[in-house]
Amino acid sequence: MDFNTILDNIFLNNFFSNWMPVIATLMIMSFLYKDNPLFKIGENVFIGISLGYFWTILWDISVKPFLIMPVMDMFVEFHWTDLTTIFWFLLASTMLFRFSRKKAWIANYYFGFIFGYMAGMYIPIQIQNILLQSTNLMKDINQGSFYETSKWIVLIFGTFSALMYFFFSKPHKGILGKTARVGIIVMMIFFGAAFGSTVMGRVSLFIDRAILLVDHPFESLVSTLGIIAFMIIYFKFIYKEKEYDDESVM
Amino acid sequence: MNVLEKLKNLDRRIIYLLVFLSIIIPLIPGFDFLKFPVSASKETKAIFDIIEGLDEGDAVHIDFAFTPTQKAELLPFFEAFYKHCMLKKVKVFIYYGASVNGMPLGKETVKRIMQRPEFSHMEEGVDYLNMEYIPIQPDIQIFGMVSDYKGTFKKQGKIFDGVETLDDIDLILGISGSKWHQPLIDMQIRFHYKFAMAVTAVTGPDYIPYFQTGQLCGLSNGLRGAAEYEMLVSKKYDVDYYGTATKGLSSLTFSHLMIFGLIFLGNIIYFYERKKGGK
Numbered sequence: 001m002d003f004n005t006i007l008d009n010i011f012l013n014n015f016f017s018n019w020m021p022v023i024a025t026l027m028i029m030s031f032l033y034k035d036n037p038l039f040k041i042g043e044n045v046f047i048g049i050s051l052g053y054f055w056t057i058l059w060d061i062s063v064k065p066f067l068i069m070p071v072m073d074m075f076v077e078f079h080w081t082d083l084t085t086i087f088w089f090l091l092a093s094t095m096l097f098r099f100s101r102k103k104a105w106i107a108n109y110y111f112g113f114i115f116g117y118m119a120g121m122y123i124p125i126q127i128q129n130i131l132l133q134s135t136n137l138m139k140d141i142n143q144g145s146f147y148e149t150s151k152w153i154v155l156i157f158g159t160f161s162a163l164m165y166f167f168f169s170k171p172h173k174g175i176l177g178k179t180a181r182v183g184i185i186v187m188m189i190f191f192g193a194a195f196g197s198t199v200m201g202r203v204s205l206f207i208d209r210a211i212l213l214v215d216h217p218f219e220s221l222v223s224t225l226g227i228i229a230f231m232i233i234y235f236k237f238i239y240k241e242k243e244y245d246d247e248s249v250m
Numbered sequence: 251m252n253v254l255e256k257l258k259n260l261d262r263r264i265i266y267l268l269v270f271l272s273i274i275i276p277l278i279p280g281f282d283f284l285k286f287p288v289s290a291s292k293e294t295k296a297i298f299d300i301i302e303g304l305d306e307g308d309a310v311h312i313d314f315a316f317t318p319t320q321k322a323e324l325l326p327f328f329e330a331f332y333k334h335c336m337l338k339k340v341k342v343f344i345y346y347g348a349s350v351n352g353m354p355l356g357k358e359t360v361k362r363i364m365q366r367p368e369f370s371h372m373e374e375g376v377d378y379l380n381m382e383y384i385p386i387q388p389d390i391q392i393f394g395m396v397s398d399y400k401g402t403f404k405k406q407g408k409i410f411d412g413v414e415t416l417d418d419i420d421l422i423l424g425i426s427g428s429k430w431h432q433p434l435i436d437m438q439i440r441f442h443y444k445f446a447m448a449v450t451a452v453t454g455p456d457y458i459p460y461f462q463t464g465q466l467c468g469l470s471n472g473l474r475g476a477a478e479y480e481m482l483v484s485k486k487y488d489v490d491y492y493g494t495a496t497k498g499l500s501s502l503t504f505s506h507l508m509i510f511g512l513i514f515l516g517n518i519i520y521f522y523e524r525k526k527g528g529k
Contacts, residue, residue, distance in 0.1 A: 032263065032266045033263060050351075053351070054350065054351055057350055057351065057353075057354070058350050061350065061353070061382070061383045062350065062383065122433075122436070125436045125437060125439070125440065126436065128436075128439045128440065129435075129436050129439060129465075132439060132463055132465070133459060133463060136459075136462060136463040193455060194455060196506075197451045197452055197454055197455055197472075198451070198452050199506070199509060200451040200472055200473070200474070200502065200506070201323065201450050201451035201452040201472060203269075203273065203501075203502055203505045203506070204322050204323045204450075204451060204472055204473040204498065204502065205322045205323070206273060207273060207277075207322065207473065207494075207498035207501050207502060208321065208322030208494070208498070209322075210273050210274050210277055210498075210501065211277060211494055211497060211498060213274070214274065214277045214278060214279075
C-alpha cells in the first residue's frame, strides 16, 4: 500500500467527511462566544489548507501546462514563436526585482506594459460605457406608468440633490441647504440598501453552514456538546484574563 | 425605565443567539409551515426567458469565476441554470478563468448533476464541455472568441460543430462575487453579445444600472436570485429542482426580520433617551 492510498483511506471516507465539516464549522463559530484555542486551531488549519491547496493546484493547472511543459517541448522541437513564452516569462520575472532596493526600477518595465495596455484598451471602452450610462438617464419623463415615472423623478432629483451636498462654494442655507438635506437622506437610503445587501450576503453564508449542521444532526449535537464542555473547562480552570500594567500599555 | 436600560446593554452574544435561532429553526424538519412563497424578479426572469427562447443545439458560455468561499450564494444558481440548459438541450461551455480554487468545485457539481437519470444519456464533448482553467483575462477571452473560438481554446469535439466565433454564442453567463466580469460588461457595448450575471448580494446593487441600460440582459442577485431560478425551472418543467437556495430562503427572511426588529428596537431606545435627556 503506497503513501497516497493510505492518505486516501484516512481522509476520503464517510466518517471523516461527515464529522470534519461539522467540527470545523463549530470550532470557528465558537469565536462568537469568546476567543479560544479551538477557534485558533480551526483558523490556522483553514488558512494552511487553503494556501497549500491553492498553490498545489495553481502549479498543476497553470505553471506546469503553460510554462514548464512548453519550455520542455522547445528542446524536442523548436519554433521561433516559442520565444514569446520566454519573453513573457522574463517580463513577468522582472516583478521579482521589487525585492531589491537598488534594482527595483527593472520591475517598472512590467508595470509600464500593463498600464499601457490597460489604458489603450479601456479608455475608449470606458468613455462609451459612461456615455451609455448617461444617455440612458436622458429619457422622456412620461414613462407610461406612475411607478416608472416616479422612479425617474427620484433618480434625477436624487442625483442632483446628492451632488448639491458636495457643493461647497456657497454656504448651505436656503434652497441649497434644503436640497443638500434631501441629498443626505438619499445617500443614507443608499447606504442602508448597501448595508442590507451586505447583511443578506453574510447571512446567506451562514445559511449554508446551518444547512450542513441540520443535515448532520447527530454529529452536530455531539460536536456542540463537546465544544461547550471544552469551553466551560477552559474558561473556568485554564483561562486567565490578561493583566495590563500601565507601562506595557504605554 | 429598567427594561429599556437592559435592552440597551444587551449582550452581543444574545443577539447572535437570536439570529442563529431565526436561521436554524426554519431549516429543522417539521417547521415547513414557515416557508414563504417565492416570486421571480424581472432581472432573474430575464435570464430564464433567454434560455427558454433558445433552440436545441444553441450555445451558452458560462464563466465560472467564484471560489468555494462564495459557494453558498452562487453554486445554487449555477446548478439551477445548468439543469435548465440541459433540459433545453443547449450546448454548455464552462470556463474557469478566474477560479483556480473553484474549478474542482464546478467540475464536481457538473459530474453530480450529470449522474441524474434524466441527464445520464448526455456526454461531455457533445452536450457540455468543461473548458478547464486558462490563465487569461475576460477581455482577451472575448477578443480570442472573435477571431477563433475553436482555435483559442485548443479543443476539438462534436460540441464545436457550428460554434466558431463569439457570434455563435447565444448567451455568456458570468458567475462571480467580484469585479472580475467588469471588462465583459464594458466590452458588451462594442461586441454586442448577450451577457448575464449571477452575483453575490453584496455586489448586486452595483450591477443594477447595467441591467437598466441593457449591457446586462439578466441579473441574479445572491441567494434570492438562485431561489427564484430554482422556482422558475421547477414550475416550468414540473420537476423538483428546489435546492439549497429555496431551502435557505425562509431562514433568510426570518433572520432579516430579526435584524430589522433589533435595529427598530435600538432606534426606539435611542429616541426615547434623547427625548428624556431633553436634547
